[in-house]
Amino acid sequence: MNDPHEHYNICYDNDVYHKVQIAVLQNIYGESSGVSEDELLASKPVNTILNTIIDTALEISGMKHPQSAIRQLILLVLQHNLSDETIQAIADHLRLFEKLGDNHTNDFIVTIAAIRHANSAEPVLSEAIRSASEIHSRQGHGAYHLLTAAHTLTQAATILLKEGQGGYLDEKLTRGMKHLEIAQKEMSS
Numbered sequence: 001m002n003d004p005h006e007h008y009n010i011c012y013d014n015d016v017y018h019k020v021q022i023a024v025l026q027n028i029y030g031e032s033s034g035v036s037e038d039e040l041l042a043s044k045p046v047n048t049i050l051n052t053i054i055d056t057a058l059e060i061s062g063m064k065h066p067q068s069a070i071r072q073l074i075l076l077v078l079q080h081n082l083s084d085e086t087i088q089a090i091a092d093h094l095r096l097f098e099k100l101g102d103n104h105t106n107d108f109i110v111t112i113a114a115i116r117h118a119n120s121a122e123p124v125l126s127e128a129i130r131s132a133s134e135i136h137s138r139q140g141h142g143a144y145h146l147l148t149a150a151h152t153l154t155q156a157a158t159i160l161l162k163e164g165q166g167g168y169l170d171e172k173l174t175r176g177m178k179h180l181e182i183a184q185k186e187m188s189s
Contacts, residue, residue: 004063011061011096023089024049027082049076053090060097060104070104074111075162087112111161118158125151138186145183152176 025040028049040046055069077087087109095105129151132144156172163169 002062004058004061007061008058008063008097012057013093013096016093016096020053020086020089020093021046021050023086024082027086028080045080049073049080049082052076053093056104056108057094057097060094060102070108071162071164074108074115077112078115078162115158115161118154118161121154122151125154138189142183142186145179145186149176149179149183152179 021041024046025037028043028045029035029040041050052069052073055065056073059065059069073090076082077090082090091105091109094108098104125147129144129147132140132147135141135143152172153176156169156176159166159169159172
């Protein structure tokens with residue numbers, strides 16, 4: 001079966017998709033908002049997420065998408081801070097469209113996890129950098145530059161996972177590498 005639409009239609013399960021709709025609604029608006037489910041489904045944030053889920057399922061089914069639908073979905077999940085339960089509901093839906101050997105759904109889940117972990121490390125690294133900057137020794141200067149490199153390279157990894165290659169990624173990599181070089185010189189002198 002080479003037709004992406006046919007693959008999508010054969011694999012589609014309305015019950016699983018409805019669970020996704022409910023999970024997204026509850027995640028965005030909570031349990032009771034006093035507005036009908038149909039109105040909430042038509043709201044811009046919910047509609048955008050659900051349409052991107054459909055685009056991603058079509059992409060997994062083999063349809064070419066001008067921009068990576070799965071990357072757009074990852075960004076929406078992060079932007080709206082969707083819960084792990086909602087992410088799992090989306091993953092269960094997307095998994096229906098995978099062919100044997102595909103890793104799209106697992107990559108979706110672990111990419112979100114990697115970005116979230118990297119983002120949660122940023123404040124800790126910033127505090128460590130601030131502390132290390134106050135150490136008046138060669139080891140302190142080296143530690144400062146190593147921590148700054150780790151922070152900058154963590155930011156680069158996040159950019160890579162969110163956006164792919166680009167100018168800002170190159171800038172972060174260059175800055176991180178400079179801090180590594182400075183740290184190496186501090187430690188070898």
